[in-house]
Amino acid sequence: MIDIREQIEKIIPRENSGSIATNRFDFQKNWAICKILELHQKPDDYLLTLEYYDDVIIFDSSTDPQKISFYQVKTNKDKNWTLNSLVARKKGKNGDLNSHLGKLYDHIEKFGEAVESLNFVTNSKIKGKLINNKNCEDTNEFCCADLDNKDLDKIIAELKNEHSLNTLKKFEKITFFKLGELSIEKHTELTKAALADFLDKNLPTVRYQIAPLYKSIFDEIRMKSNVEKSISNFEELKSKKSISRDNFNSYLKELTKVEDFKDKRTSIENRLNTEAVDFDKIKVFLKNSSLFEIKRMNYNDKNLKTIERTIEKYISENKIELKIGLYNCMEQILFNLQSSIIKSPTVDNEMIKAIILHKLYE
Numbered sequence: 001m002i003d004i005r006e007q008i009e010k011i012i013p014r015e016n017s018g019s020i021a022t023n024r025f026d027f028q029k030n031w032a033i034c035k036i037l038e039l040h041q042k043p044d045d046y047l048l049t050l051e052y053y054d055d056v057i058i059f060d061s062s063t064d065p066q067k068i069s070f071y072q073v074k075t076n077k078d079k080n081w082t083l084n085s086l087v088a089r090k091k092g093k094n095g096d097l098n099s100h101l102g103k104l105y106d107h108i109e110k111f112g113e114a115v116e117s118l119n120f121v122t123n124s125k126i127k128g129k130l131i132n133n134k135n136c137e138d139t140n141e142f143c144c145a146d147l148d149n150k151d152l153d154k155i156i157a158e159l160k161n162e163h164s165l166n167t168l169k170k171f172e173k174i175t176f177f178k179l180g181e182l183s184i185e186k187h188t189e190l191t192k193a194a195l196a197d198f199l200d201k202n203l204p205t206v207r208y209q210i211a212p213l214y215k216s217i218f219d220e221i222r223m224k225s226n227v228e229k230s231i232s233n234f235e236e237l238k239s240k241k242s243i244s245r246d247n248f249n250s251y252l253k254e255l256t257k258v259e260d261f262k263d264k265r266t267s268i269e270n271r272l273n274t275e276a277v278d279f280d281k282i283k284v285f286l287k288n289s290s291l292f293e294i295k296r297m298n299y300n301d302k303n304l305k306t307i308e309r310t311i312e313k314y315i316s317e318n319k320i321e322l323k324i325g326l327y328n329c330m331e332q333i334l335f336n337l338q339s340s341i342i343k344s345p346t347v348d349n350e351m352i353k354a355i356i357l358h359k360l361y362e
Contacts, residue, residue, distance in 0.1 A: 001066075001113065001114075002111060002112050002113065002114045004059070004065045004066065004068060004111070004114050004234070005064075005065070005233070005234040007110070007111060007114070008231070008233060008234045008237055009232060009233050009234070011053075011110050011111075013052055013053050014103075024074075024075045025225075026187065026188065027073070027075050027123065027182060027184060027187050028055050028056070028073045028225075029050075029218060029221045029222055029225065030182060030187045030188060030190075030191040030218070031056070031073050031121060031181065031182055031187070032048065032050060032056050032073075032221055033191050033194075033195065033217055033218065033221060034181075034182070034190075034191055034194050035048060035056065035058070035071075036048055036243060036248060037194055037195065037198045039058070039245075040198075040245065040248055041198075044060070045060070045061045045062055045063070045244070045245050046058055046059065046060065046061075046062065046244065046245055047059040047061065047062040047065065047238060047242050047243070047244045047245075048242060048243050048244075049237060049238075049241050049242040050221065050224045050225040050241055050242070050243075051224075051225045051226075051241065052231065052237060052241050053070065053107065054070045054071060054072055054103070054104075054107070055071055055072055055073040055074075056070075056071040056073060057069065057070050057071065058071070060116070062238060062242075062244035062245065062246065065114075065234075066114065067114055067115075067116035068107075068111060068114055068115060068116060069115075069116045069117040069118075069119060070104060070107045070115070070117070070118050070119065071119045071121055072100060072103065072104060072119070072120050072121065073121045073122075074100070074120070074121070074122050075122065075123050075124070075184050076122060076123065076124040077123075077124075077184055079124070080124050080125045080126060080127050080137065081122060081124055081125070081126045081127065082126070082127045082128070083126065083127070083128045083147075083151050083154065083155060084154075085100075086099065086100045086101050086120070086126070086155070087099045087100075087101050087102070087154075087155055087158035087159065087162070089102070089162065098162065099158070099159075099162060100120065101120070101155065101158075101159060101175070102159055102162045102163065104118040104119075104120065104175060105118070105159055105162075105163060105168060105171050106163075108168075108169055108170070108171060109163070115174065116174065117174050117175070117176060118171070118174055118175040118176070119175075119176050119177075119178060120175070120176070120177050120178070121178045121181060122177075122178070122179060122180075122181075123180060123181070123182055123183060123184040123187070124179065124180070124184075125137040125179050125180060126177055126179060128147060128148075128151050129147070129148040129150070129151055130142060130146050130147060130148060131146050131147065131148050131149070132146075133148070136177070136179075137179075139179070140178070140179050140180055140181075141176060141177065141178050141179065142176070142177055143172075143173070143175065143176050143177075144171070144172040144173075144175035144176070144177070145172040145173050145175075147172075152172060155172075156168060156171075156172065159171070191214065192210050192211075192214050195210065195213065195214055195217070196210050199213075199255070202252070203252065203255060203256065206255055206256055208255060212294045212297065213255070213297065215294075216294065216297040217251070220243070221243075224240070224241050224242065224243065225241075227240045227241050251297070254296060254297055255297070261293055261358075262293075264358060264361050264362075265286070265289045265293075265358075267361060268285070268289075268326070268357050268358070268361055269282060269285070269286065271326050271361075272285065272326065272327055275325050275326060275327055277327045281327070284350055284353075285353065285354055285357060287350075288350045288351045288353065288354035289354045289357075289358070291351060291354075292351060292354050292355055292358070295346065295347075295351075296308075303342060303344060303347065304347060306342070307341055307342075307347060307352065307355060308355060308359070310337060310340055310341055311333065311337065311341075311352075311355060311356055311359045312359055312362075314333060314336065314337060314340075315333070315359055315360065320333065320360065322360070326357065326360060326361075327357075329360060330353055330356045330357050330360065331353075333356050333360075334349070334352060334353060334356060337352075
């Protein structure tokens with residue numbers, strides 16, 4: 001049995017040549033969000049990895065994976081796919097490139113029995129015939145083995161030729177085509193709707209604004225996708241390019257704090273008013289408090305988490321009391337931590353002031 005963690009160290013992903021149009025890129029990320037929501041509804045562990053070996057890969061465990069599923073997520077705006085287009089090979093600088101299905105098959109060569117499924121996901125349909133005489137276009141999902149003999153034989157022959165093989169092992173039995181899962185024109189709206197539905201079912205008592213929540217998750221997916229540093233082992237792959245059940249649980253846990261956060265902001269505002277703090281300063285606090293609320297939803301914002309821990313540690317170690325006033329305490333802490341906190345364009349002094357005020361009220 002292949003040790004997946006060891007294989008990650010040995011196998012270098014093939015170069016991803018060519019640019020990806022923005023809308024296609026966004027389609028892939030939105031599909032990944034919907035897949036996370038689907039996986040999270042089940043009790044099993046998972047690790048979803050972005051733009052590594054393929055568009056999306058899913059391990060059956062975030063700690064000791066035994067199986068991997070690979071997903072090519074492709075768009076086709078103007079027409080349906082044909083089976084010929086899935087096995088067609090384009091010319092490259094050093095010879096013919098792998099076809100779509102050829103790239104999927106290659107995972108079997110590299111990961112063997114650890115491959116649970118190979119998946120071609122598209123917004124469009126595929127022209128072809130199934131063994132039950134139905135058209136492929138009339139179904140939303142089918143297995144490669146369910147193609148009629150003529151179409152299946154053509155695919156197998158083309159892939160054998162592409163890889164110079166006599167047998168494709170279990171390829172046709174574990175390869176699936178998933179059609180029309182998201183609309184190319186409305187994938188953002190459909191993903192927001194799926195997210196809202198998920199939260200309504202799983203966190204029915206939490207009030208939220210879907211736009212900033214969606215943006216936070218999408219930005220996290222985009223950040224993981226864009227990591228181009230070389231990966232040397234499974235743990236790096238997990239931390240830099242993946243989202244696990246525990247990661248998403250951490251995000252959901254933050255959402256449950258939303259109501260407390262808003263109540264705390266109101267309490268801080270009232271306290272600042274009783275201290276006769278200048279109205280413009282309170283207005284700046286409210287603005288940055290709202291920005292902090294959105295920013296903290298990004299559960300992998302390491303700089304923000306470091307700033308929060310630094311402030312919490314200072315308050316705890318110095319046993320800060322509010323006798324000199326909440327606003328004065330905040331300014332004193334800010335002055336003492338100036339050299340300890342790394343600022344950024346999105347976390348400036350005003351944002352740090354808001355964070356300190358919230359931490360003082362915890």
